[in-house]
Amino acid sequence: MTQQLTLALSKGRIFEETLPLLKAAGITVSEDPESSRKLILPTNDPDVRVIIVRASDVPTYVQYGAADFGVAGKDVLLEHGGEGLYQPIDLNIAKCRLSVAVQEGFDYASAVRQGARLRVVTKYVKTAREHFAAKGVHVDLIKLYGSMELGPLVGLSDAIVDLVSTGGTLRANKLVEVEHIIDISSRLVVNQAALKLKRERLQPILDAFEKASKAK
Numbered sequence: 001m002t003q004q005l006t007l008a009l010s011k012g013r014i015f016e017e018t019l020p021l022l023k024a025a026g027i028t029v030s031e032d033p034e035s036s037r038k039l040i041l042p043t044n045d046p047d048v049r050v051i052i053v054r055a056s057d058v059p060t061y062v063q064y065g066a067a068d069f070g071v072a073g074k075d076v077l078l079e080h081g082g083e084g085l086y087q088p089i090d091l092n093i094a095k096c097r098l099s100v101a102v103q104e105g106f107d108y109a110s111a112v113r114q115g116a117r118l119r120v121v122t123k124y125v126k127t128a129r130e131h132f133a134a135k136g137v138h139v140d141l142i143k144l145y146g147s148m149e150l151g152p153l154v155g156l157s158d159a160i161v162d163l164v165s166t167g168g169t170l171r172a173n174k175l176v177e178v179e180h181i182i183d184i185s186s187r188l189v190v191n192q193a194a195l196k197l198k199r200e201r202l203q204p205i206l207d208a209f210e211k212a213s214k215a216k
């Protein structure tokens, strides 16, 4: 009996950067999610399909077995908690870091030293809470879903916790990085039951992904 596999990916950088890994496993996706409105994309392998979901929803689809495997950023996995997910491979793609940033001229170190209560906007509430708690910094966290960099510019917050790669977005908005929380890259996540029940079909793909991502 053939085993059907469903891979959950998000549009944009994760899809683009996973394509070469899929290619290394002999899989090519037949349609481009940027131009197609389809959410289920066939591949050259009749037993493998790709579903297109929000980046932060990838762990949920995999956790519940709606996808057998997926690709998600460490940032997203930290917020999700990783329940029900096997995380065998760091794919070394979509690399960035999670950092604390403030407006140029804001004396973060002295505010922290004085025990000030800081307002922080972020999409990563759980990770931010753990970070500041570990450092003993008092914060009020405000959840946002995007454009975190605006927070300090419009008086919503003193600081942001967001992803930084080139630093271009921070520079463009006159913000500076003051703390590096954690390095981020994307991981392959596999549904724990699928790993047992579909191992025969999954393992060669996992092996190809691992080899290709190590070569990066």
Ligand SMILES: Nc1ncnc2c1ncn2[C@@H]1O[C@H](COP(=O)(O)OP(=O)(O)OP(=O)(O)O)[C@@H](O)[C@H]1O
Residues within 6 Å of the ligand: 010, 011, 012, 013, 014, 054, 055, 056, 057, 072, 073, 074, 075, 076, 094, 095, 096, 145, 163, 164, 165, 166, 184, 185, 186
């Ligand atoms: N500037 C960046 N450089 C490198 N990797 C990044 C960058 N920004 C985000 N990432 C990584 O890529 C992943 C997907 O980011 P993407 O921007 O495609 O989705 P998103 O818009 O953050 O997610 P959602 O649609 O759920 O809000 C992030 O979870 C992170 O791990």
Ligand SMILES: O=P(O)(O)OC[C@H]1O[C@H](OP(=O)(O)OP(=O)(O)O)[C@H](O)[C@@H]1O
Residues within 6 Å of the ligand: 146, 147, 162, 163, 164, 165, 166, 167, 168, 169, 170
């Ligand atoms: O340091 P940089 O290279 O400027 O990258 C950092 C930016 O990248 C991410 O946003 P993204 O480009 O994914 O935009 P979106 O999440 O708002 O779609 C992140 O939220 C930062 O805003």
